[in-house]
Amino acid sequence: MTESLKLEIERRDGVAVVYTEGYINNLGGEEIARVADTLIKDGHKVLLLNLRGTKIVNSIGISILIEIIEKMIEIEGRLAFCNLTPTIEKTFHIMGLAQYAGIFADEPAALAELAN
Amino acid sequence: MTESLKLEIERRDGVAVVYTEGYINNLGGEEIARVADTLIKDGHKVLLLNLRGTKIVNSIGISILIEIIEKMIEIEGRLAFCNLTPTIEKTFHIMGLAQYAGIFADEPAALAELAN
Amino acid sequence: MADEGIMREVTLTLPIAADMEIAATKTATAMAESMDMAADKVDEVRMAVVEACINAFEHSHTEEGKIFLTFAVLGDDEAESLRITVRDSGQGFVPEDIVESKIGDKIHSESKRGWGLQIMRGMMDTVEIESGKDGTRVVMTKAR
Amino acid sequence: MADEGIMREVTLTLPIAADMEIAATKTATAMAESMDMAADKVDEVRMAVVEACINAFEHSHTEEGKIFLTFAVLGDDEAESLRITVRDSGQGFVPEDIVESKIGDKIHSESKRGWGLQIMRGMMDTVEIESGKDGTRVVMTKAR
Ligand SMILES: Nc1ncnc2c1ncn2[C@@H]1O[C@H](COP(=O)(O)OP(=O)(O)O)[C@@H](O)[C@H]1O
Ligand SMILES: Nc1ncnc2c1ncn2[C@@H]1O[C@H](COP(=O)(O)OP(=O)(O)O)[C@@H](O)[C@H]1O
Numbered sequence: 001m002t003e004s005l006k007l008e009i010e011r012r013d014g015v016a017v018v019y020t021e022g023y024i025n026n027l028g029g030e031e032i033a034r035v036a037d038t039l040i041k042d043g044h045k046v047l048l049l050n051l052r053g054t055k056i057v058n059s060i061g062i063s064i065l066i067e068i069i070e071k072m073i074e075i076e077g078r079l080a081f082c083n084l085t086p087t088i089e090k091t092f093h094i095m096g097l098a099q100y101a102g103i104f105a106d107e108p109a110a111l112a113e114l115a116n
Numbered sequence: 117m118t119e120s121l122k123l124e125i126e127r128r129d130g131v132a133v134v135y136t137e138g139y140i141n142n143l144g145g146e147e148i149a150r151v152a153d154t155l156i157k158d159g160h161k162v163l164l165l166n167l168r169g170t171k172i173v174n175s176i177g178i179s180i181l182i183e184i185i186e187k188m189i190e191i192e193g194r195l196a197f198c199n200l201t202p203t204i205e206k207t208f209h210i211m212g213l214a215q216y217a218g219i220f221a222d223e224p225a226a227l228a229e230l231a232n
Numbered sequence: 233m234a235d236e237g238i239m240r241e242v243t244l245t246l247p248i249a250a251d252m253e254i255a256a257t258k259t260a261t262a263m264a265e266s267m268d269m270a271a272d273k274v275d276e277v278r279m280a281v282v283e284a285c286i287n288a289f290e291h292s293h294t295e296e297g298k299i300f301l302t303f304a305v306l307g308d309d310e311a312e313s314l315r316i317t318v319r320d321s322g323q324g325f326v327p328e329d330i331v332e333s334k335i336g337d338k339i340h341s342e343s344k345r346g347w348g349l350q351i352m353r354g355m356m357d358t359v360e361i362e363s364g365k366d367g368t369r370v371v372m373t374k375a376r
Numbered sequence: 377m378a379d380e381g382i383m384r385e386v387t388l389t390l391p392i393a394a395d396m397e398i399a400a401t402k403t404a405t406a407m408a409e410s411m412d413m414a415a416d417k418v419d420e421v422r423m424a425v426v427e428a429c430i431n432a433f434e435h436s437h438t439e440e441g442k443i444f445l446t447f448a449v450l451g452d453d454e455a456e457s458l459r460i461t462v463r464d465s466g467q468g469f470v471p472e473d474i475v476e477s478k479i480g481d482k483i484h485s486e487s488k489r490g491w492g493l494q495i496m497r498g499m500m501d502t503v504e505i506e507s508g509k510d511g512t513r514v515v516m517t518k519a520r
Contacts, residue, residue, distance in 0.1 A: 023254070025251065056254075056257070058283065059345070059348045059351055062347070066335070066344040070339055073339070085275060086275070087275040090354060090355070094354040095333075095347050096335030097335065100335065139395070141395065172401070172422065173423075174397070174430055176489065179482075179488040179491060182488040185483060186483055203420050203422070203423050206499070207423060211477075211479060211495075212478065213479065215479060216483070241391055242390055245388075247384040247386065249384045251410060252386070255403055262399035262402045266395060266396075
């Protein structure tokens with residue numbers, strides 16, 4: 001299926017940035033959670049999900065991201081998002097993700113806040 | 117409807133270039149024929165239709181362009197096309213338009229042949 | 233709504249299969265664009281359609297193996313709103329029994345799910361649900 | 377074809393209205409992409425779908441005011457081809473009576489029209505037409 005999600009990981013200024021491309025449905029959400037898990041196990045405490053290549057999500061996929069928030073609370077780390085479409089941002093606000101995760105317009109804005 | 121066709125006209129090296137943006141259906145074809153008419157009345161004998169902004173056409177719209185070919189034969193002018201999608205180019209070949217009109221990959225290639 | 237005529241109506245039947253909700257978003261897009269709805273609003277419609285479809289896919293347990301959608305452009309002289317109906321002939325549910333989800337309750341709890349209806353209500357102007365033993369019908373509208 | 381199973385099937389009903397064929401191309405795109413058809417082929421499918429729809433819109437004179445499409449992904453384990461059916465319940469025609477159009481005959485003649493069936497045949501692998509007093513059914517396939 002062409003709807004599958006592609007992920008790319010880069011490390012910038014102590015922040016692990018995960019770029020998504022495609023539909024974040026249940027499989028996509030699980031894929032992101034798996035990658036986040038590995039990054040956390042590798043000692044990363046600050047994760048930035050750059051959704052620049054994602055134009056569509058569903059609530060099942062986004063629900064799975066709540067697991068990442070849980071893990072971040074446990075390790076006192078931080079999860080943030082950037083480059084959301086207006087609709088995805090609205091979805092995050094409806095779900096209350098915005099209370100537990102930073103939401104930034106773009107990567108420079110996110111890194112200015114997260115990097116150290 | 118967002119499917120309406122937008123046209124832009126520019127004169128380059130003695131060639132009247134018409135840029136299309138949108139669906140070339142019956143209304144779109146008529147719009148192009150009208151513009152071509154005006155250009156011919158203004159003394160233009162060489163017309164280039166640059167379809168860079170057109171991803172979809174239908175046979176009714178393209179049939180109407182045969183009228184422009186007729187007028188070009190009458191005035192011994194030339195009609196050419198450039199920036200066709202592979203499917204639109206295939207359509208032009210199926211309809212035989214390629215026998216009466218030049219088909220070029222892009223505008224520089226077309227102007228190199230048409231301009232004087 | 234009752235006063236508004238249906239200017240055009242498209243129906244779509246989707247099999248219950250992975251990612252088939254994407255086909256529904258494409259029809260929604262074509263209909264919304266045909267009435268010149270602003271791009272951001274079209275995107276919200278897509279999100280609501282995805283949620284309504286995946287609910288019917290996942291929860292209806294319909295034996296038909298498919299769901300039914302209708303996209304109607306409403307208005308008199310001019311298109312005024314888009315009405316989308318997502319119907320399944322599954323087991324139904326009692327919408328009033330569904331409690332609002334809160335993120336604080338979801339964290340460290342077993343299920344993180346339960347957001348679809350809230351998202352649909354957030355994205356559309358109106359969302360009405362009729363559900364019973366013959367299945368579920370979700371009717372959503374959004375003005376142009 | 378007869379040996380191949382239907383992996384998934386979507387049906388679409390379109391009203392006869394300006395540009396409604398665009399909605400059909402969107403469904404076609406979603407189905408073709410769901411089976412990973414190459415972009416250029418998907419584009420050819422869209423062109424064929426446009427032509428089949430506008431024929432039914434223009435020539436069927438159906439009293440129902442709508443036309444019916446089916447998009448079926450055919451294959452056994454893997455998607456092999458896309459089969460698109462465009463049906464109307466109009467007056468029908470005799471496909472064998474339609475003569476091939478030639479550009480040379482169209483120039484300086486009254487009608488420039490008559491390209492739709494040729495384009496459909498050029499874009500798809502197979503095109504079959506059943507037509508009679510109950511209407512017309514165009515069945516087209518294209519391999520992935
Ligand atoms: N079409 C449907 N058929 C049966 N039950 C449904 C349907 N849509 C929703 N429901 C019920 O409503 C509940 C809440 O739905 P929703 O808010 O979309 O969250 P989720 O799908 O994540 O559970 C579902 O868990 C299900 O019990
Ligand atoms: N769905 C249909 N119902 C009735 N007649 C049709 C249908 N499709 C095609 N035809 C007939 O076949 C002819 C040729 O169609 P086509 O090649 O698409 O060219 P055009 O539509 O430009 O005439 C039409 O003019 C019409 O008489």
